[in-house]
Amino acid sequence: MADFALTHFLPFRLNRLAAEISEGLATLYAERFDIDIPQWRVLATLSSGETWTAKAIVASTRTHKSTISRAVEALSRRGLIESIQAPDDKRAFHLRLTAAGRRLFRQLEPLVLDYERDLLARLSESEGRALARGIGALEKALKLEERRDEAV
Amino acid sequence: MADFALTHFLPFRLNRLAAEISEGLATLYAERFDIDIPQWRVLATLSSGETWTAKAIVASTRTHKSTISRAVEALSRRGLIESIQAPDDKRAFHLRLTAAGRRLFRQLEPLVLDYERDLLARLSESEGRALARGIGALEKALKLEERRDEAV
DNA sequence: ATATATTAGTTGCGCCTGAAACTATATTTT
DNA sequence: AAAATATAGTTTCAGGCGCAACTAATATAT
Numbered sequence: 001m002a003d004f005a006l007t008h009f010l011p012f013r014l015n016r017l018a019a020e021i022s023e024g025l026a027t028l029y030a031e032r033f034d035i036d037i038p039q040w041r042v043l044a045t046l047s048s049g050e051t052w053t054a055k056a057i058v059a060s061t062r063t064h065k066s067t068i069s070r071a072v073e074a075l076s077r078r079g080l081i082e083s084i085q086a087p088d089d090k091r092a093f094h095l096r097l098t099a100a101g102r103r104l105f106r107q108l109e110p111l112v113l114d115y116e117r118d119l120l121a122r123l124s125e126s127e128g129r130a131l132a133r134g135i136g137a138l139e140k141a142l143k144l145e146e147r148r149d150e151a152v
Numbered sequence: 153m154a155d156f157a158l159t160h161f162l163p164f165r166l167n168r169l170a171a172e173i174s175e176g177l178a179t180l181y182a183e184r185f186d187i188d189i190p191q192w193r194v195l196a197t198l199s200s201g202e203t204w205t206a207k208a209i210v211a212s213t214r215t216h217k218s219t220i221s222r223a224v225e226a227l228s229r230r231g232l233i234e235s236i237q238a239p240d241d242k243r244a245f246h247l248r249l250t251a252a253g254r255r256l257f258r259q260l261e262p263l264v265l266d267y268e269r270d271l272l273a274r275l276s277e278s279e280g281r282a283l284a285r286g287i288g289a290l291e292k293a294l295k296l297e298e299r300r301d302e303a304v
Numbered sequence: 305a306t307a308t309a310t311t312a313g314t315t316g317c318g319c320c321t322g323a324a325a326c327t328a329t330a331t332t333t334t
Numbered sequence: 335a336a337a338a339t340a341t342a343g344t345t346t347c348a349g350g351c352g353c354a355a356c357t358a359a360t361a362t363a364t
Contacts, residue, residue, distance in 0.1 A: 053312080053313095054313060055311085055312060055313080065313070065314090066313090066314075066315080068313090069312095069313060069314055069315085070315095072313090073314090086312095089311090090312095091311070091312040091313065092311095092312055092313080093312085
């Protein structure tokens with residue numbers, strides 16, 4: 001029987017990579033801005049300036065709706081996003097960054113982009129391309145690609 | 153200012169992929185064997201037949217020591233692994249699968265290998281190679297590679 | 305029109321996790 | 335050799351998470 005090697009097993013390797021990379025990044029913005037991962041996802045999603053419903057953020061980020069709900073509440077409490085009841089559906093809310101939220105995101109953005117850039121800089125160009133190709137293929141296989149039509 | 157797109161951001165993409173893939177896999181073995189992810193990692197690590205200390209499993213899997221401690225306790229309680237005090241260091245324990253543990257792993261192994269195979273089968277050969285290359289490069293950049301000298 | 309089913313978002317609850325403190329043993333320093 | 339420091343593994347505790355139940359509103363079926 002061939003030996004099973006956890007450290008060669010794709011799900012484990014992806015998990016370990018994601019944990020390692022996320023932890024570094026999350027520590028970065030937690031320390032300076034007291035933002036956690038779900039909150040970061042909401043801010044980043046809203047960063048384009050468009051309004052999104054919680055439902056659309058859930059679909060786009062594949063994060064549980066209770067988690068998004070709590071992140072939205074925390075960000076609202078801090079005045080970083082605002083929430084306007086949808087006129088056509090009183091259950092739903094159009095969310096968007098406030099001026100303070102945009103200001104915070106402008107500080108956040110270079111931080112996280114630098115983090116990503118520094119990480120990718122440790123790969124050769126062709127390794128970087130291979131990574132992008134492999135990840136894209138997996139996303140396609142799992143139907144995780146961006147679906148613009150999900151946004152409000 | 154260039155628009156920031158969370159869905160193109162490497163840490164997010166890795167996280168989402170890992171979550172999606174792990175969840176499917178973990179559900180698979182949770183349902184049939186009542187094993188959770190940390191327990192799976194311990195079993196898989198011990199599957200070669202060698203003995204490992206908890207410390208070595210922690211280093212190899214990059215899982216928190218309290219998590220490994222609890223997984224080891226649960227597996228011991230179920231008689232799937234045994235724990236022998238190290239003669240040269242009374243703080244440490246040499247862990248290994250029992251006969252029942254080996255039996256369980258023999259059932260588990262084809263399940264998880266099929267899962268991985270089915271996943272990779274949705275990629276073309278060259279996409280699969282790109283993925284392996286990209287992941288390997290990231291692991292190297294983060295120094296996550298297997299370190300055989302950490303065992304025992 | 306009314307009843308039924310579905311949907312957007314929230315909340316209570318139990319579980320898991322990691323940080324930090326702790327115990328027992330080993331190692332290093334003085 | 336005693337004291338100080340480090341290490342293997344456990345445990346307590348607080349925080350975060352997902353599930354499932356819930357509320358309020360909307361859509362569908364009869």
